[in-house]
Amino acid sequence: MDGYTYSExxxxxxxxxxxxxxxxxxxxxxxxGLAIIFGQMGVINMAHGEFMAVGAYTxxxxxxxxxxxxxxxxxxxxxxxxxxxxxxxxxxxxxxEFILIRHLYARPLDTLLATWGLSLIMxxxxxxxxxxxxxxxxxxxxxxxxxxxxxxxxxxxxxxxVLGLTAVVTLGVFYLMFKSxxxxxxRATTQNRVMSGAVGINTKKVDRxxxxxxxxxxxIAGAAFTTIASTGPxxxxxxxxxxxxxxxxxxxxxxxGTIASAFSIAQAQSIMEFFxxxxxxxxxxxxxxxxxxxxxxxxxxxxxxxx
Amino acid sequence: xxDLESNRSLDQTATNTGNRHLIKRRSLLKxxxxxPAGILLATHMSFAVADVNTTGLAVTDKDVTVGILHSLTxxxxxxETGAQEAEKLAIKQINEMGGILGRQIKIIQEDGASDWPTxxxxxxxxxxxxxxxxVFGAWTSASRKAVLPVFEKENGLLYYPTFxxxxxxxxxxxxxxxxATQQIxxxxxxxxxxxxxxxxxxxxxxxxxxxxSMKIARKHIENxxxxxxVGEEYKPLGNTQFGSVINKIRLKKPDVIYAAVVGGSxxxxxxxxxxxxxxxxxxxxLTISVTEDEVxxxxxxxxxxxxxxxxxxxxxxxxxxxxFVKAFKEMWGDDSVIGDVTQAAYLGPWLWKAAVEKAGSFxxxxxxAASEEGDIELTTAPEGYVKLHPNHHLWSKxxxxxxxxxxxxxxxxxxxxxxxxPFPAGYQ
Numbered sequence: 001m002d003g004y005t006y007s008e009x010x011x012x013x014x015x016x017x018x019x020x021x022x023x024x025x026x027x028x029x030x031x032x033g034l035a036i037i038f039g040q041m042g043v044i045n046m047a048h049g050e051f052m053a054v055g056a057y058t059x060x061x062x063x064x065x066x067x068x069x070x071x072x073x074x075x076x077x078x079x080x081x082x083x084x085x086x087x088x089x090x091x092x093x094x095x096x097e098f099i100l101i102r103h104l105y106a107r108p109l110d111t112l113l114a115t116w117g118l119s120l121i122m123x124x125x126x127x128x129x130x131x132x133x134x135x136x137x138x139x140x141x142x143x144x145x146x147x148x149x150x151x152x153x154x155x156x157x158x159x160x161x162v163l164g165l166t167a168v169v170t171l172g173v174f175y176l177m178f179k180s181x182x183x184x185x186x187r188a189t190t191q192n193r194v195m196s197g198a199v200g201i202n203t204k205k206v207d208r209x210x211x212x213x214x215x216x217x218x219x220i221a222g223a224a225f226t227t228i229a230s231t232g233p234x235x236x237x238x239x240x241x242x243x244x245x246x247x248x249x250x251x252x253x254x255x256x257g258t259i260a261s262a263f264s265i266a267q268a269q270s271i272m273e274f275f276x277x278x279x280x281x282x283x284x285x286x287x288x289x290x291x292x293x294x295x296x297x298x299x300x301x302x303x304x305x306x307x
Numbered sequence: 308x309x310d311l312e313s314n315r316s317l318d319q320t321a322t323n324t325g326n327r328h329l330i331k332r333r334s335l336l337k338x339x340x341x342x343p344a345g346i347l348l349a350t351h352m353s354f355a356v357a358d359v360n361t362t363g364l365a366v367t368d369k370d371v372t373v374g375i376l377h378s379l380t381x382x383x384x385x386x387e388t389g390a391q392e393a394e395k396l397a398i399k400q401i402n403e404m405g406g407i408l409g410r411q412i413k414i415i416q417e418d419g420a421s422d423w424p425t426x427x428x429x430x431x432x433x434x435x436x437x438x439x440x441x442v443f444g445a446w447t448s449a450s451r452k453a454v455l456p457v458f459e460k461e462n463g464l465l466y467y468p469t470f471x472x473x474x475x476x477x478x479x480x481x482x483x484x485x486x487a488t489q490q491i492x493x494x495x496x497x498x499x500x501x502x503x504x505x506x507x508x509x510x511x512x513x514x515x516x517x518x519x520s521m522k523i524a525r526k527h528i529e530n531x532x533x534x535x536x537v538g539e540e541y542k543p544l545g546n547t548q549f550g551s552v553i554n555k556i557r558l559k560k561p562d563v564i565y566a567a568v569v570g571g572s573x574x575x576x577x578x579x580x581x582x583x584x585x586x587x588x589x590x591x592x593l594t595i596s597v598t599e600d601e602v603x604x605x606x607x608x609x610x611x612x613x614x615x616x617x618x619x620x621x622x623x624x625x626x627x628x629x630x631f632v633k634a635f636k637e638m639w640g641d642d643s644v645i646g647d648v649t650q651a652a653y654l655g656p657w658l659w660k661a662a663v664e665k666a667g668s669f670x671x672x673x674x675x676a677a678s679e680e681g682d683i684e685l686t687t688a689p690e691g692y693v694k695l696h697p698n699h700h701l702w703s704k705x706x707x708x709x710x711x712x713x714x715x716x717x718x719x720x721x722x723x724x725x726x727x728x729p730f731p732a733g734y735q
Contacts, residue, residue, distance in 0.1 A: 004558075012554055012557060012558055015554050015557070015583075016550075016551065016554045018550075019550030019551050019553075019554060020550075022550055023548055023550060026548070124380070127380065127384070132379075132380075132384035132385050132388055133385050133388070133600070133603055133604065134385055134571060134574060134603070134604035135603070135604060136574060136578075136604055136605070136606050138606070144578075144581060144582060144608075144609075145581070145582065145584065146582060146583055146584030148584070154583050154584030154585075156550075156579065156582035156583050156584075157582065158578075158582045159550070159582065225547075227578070227582075228547060228575055228578060228579065229547040229571060229572075229574050229575035229578065230571055230574035230575070230604040230605070232385060232571060232604075233384075234381070235571060238545045238547065238571060269548075270548075270550065270551045273551035273552070274551045274554065274555060277540055277541060278513075278540060278541060278542040278543065278546065278551075278552060279513050279541055279542070279543055281551075282543055
């Protein structure tokens, strides 16, 4: 590393550190919704990526409306769009559970197939509604560009934004799950469905709202990712593999596990990527995952659930 | 019965001629025989089916059937939509001019569905069942490689529109896009001269086209330009995280970033570059994978000031292109944009028309022989002027475009007419 000053190396180190944290927040935001649905309900939601795409398309649609009808509102619409994305994806999730998923709770493998079918239907609907081409919403100026604490350090503002959003959503989920009475009902249902029903918890309603919440969070993730990448009909399928990786590695029923797993995968990936090629870094990351899962099939954090 | 026989004899010629020299000599002989016949027919101005179609293709007194084979669904539909729209526009215009040899062109369209085995299956259907006289289609190299054996076995004729990695030349394919050297070399020369570039950072998606292109670029940079490649990086298809790579680039401080990232990754790459504070004021970036189509997704504001090397840009202001853009928008809507491959796809039906009229026949062997004489030219091409080389590729010019905020490029450099060289010596 000759030819570089210490301040230069320090700047690169700081930016590389941020790249790792930024990847961590992206992975966590993607996985949270899935972890809730998979962890609490045992449903493998293959359409998770498509619910993210719903959020992204909602953002695109709102950016189009704002640009056309209220151009003055442009700098602020994005925050509003995230809320709308949550609501739209949540409502869709609510109906998906009502129409499709609830009939299949006794057959976990069939939910896999059914949600995969749902993902195909959703992909083709996006294609019919928004066209086959990839789209990007027009983002407010303040979201693009870089924050420069010193001459040499550029920290992407969209990365900081996603990081902040992930923190807010994660805290919100933890509050809901562990501090609210609704969360108590969810956890009770997860631990013992029959008993929960017997003490008067409407487990069907709990299931429906849990699924809707998971899908709504996917919608938030989709909206946030429009700052990073584009949106196409098949965008969702790009994210689904990484998402499952995080959830399975973390231990299916543990939200802490999901956070720990997102963090370790992101750091491993971004540190290795700095020293070798991107494809090789991915290979080594996946290889390490497979090895660890061979010795700890239940993932990083084993759940203590009575079956 | 006659159909069966002719098919069988065709199969034999196809299998017998593994040797390239033999093909050349034979097609030369055929051309020599075909030429006077063509002239004779032309003077009579009557083209009986029996004369123009001896191999049982779907040709009647009134019409001739061709196939269009692109992905209308799946991940490649994004890119292939424009290509099939351009082909339909060209066919419509040819029909309005009276068709080919007095026959209107009918289209059978099939969907390759972004799936390579489906491409092979559909091309077989078009050739064997529909007996189409020519097929305009395929987009990715993977889909071309999948249909190639089918076209060679059934002796079909494919017009392939995409700029690609080269290293291929089939009797049954006419390549209307640039092969790798035509696209890459002049662009690198330009950036070395204009921007005094000495160090290059290569980055691409991880599959055959970027890797082959980068191999050629690296040889040219090191052996011809005397420059240095300070980094070479490939990211998996669909990857959307470029934070670490961008930091590596920052550390190496290259004069030029040379990029061949494709698909959804492309958008993520440029958005994150901008977010990381790397813009055209600080950094020269030259890409071989961004056309007007991609800009729609990336957003002009994220690309402003960066450069693309292509052979065509929608903003070219020659009269051919102005008419073409107008006709395209009339047919497909004012919002449509036209990228390099869309324009190359538009050339396909016109090149086929020229070759068929020259051969005076729809027979694939005769059309190929006419194409291989190397004198078929299109003076009406939107990109300006192209000529078909005996090696089945086009003579064309390379252009460097500088992207503007509105998603259009300003052409800042145009090369001489470049000879296609699909098997470049010293670059493999």
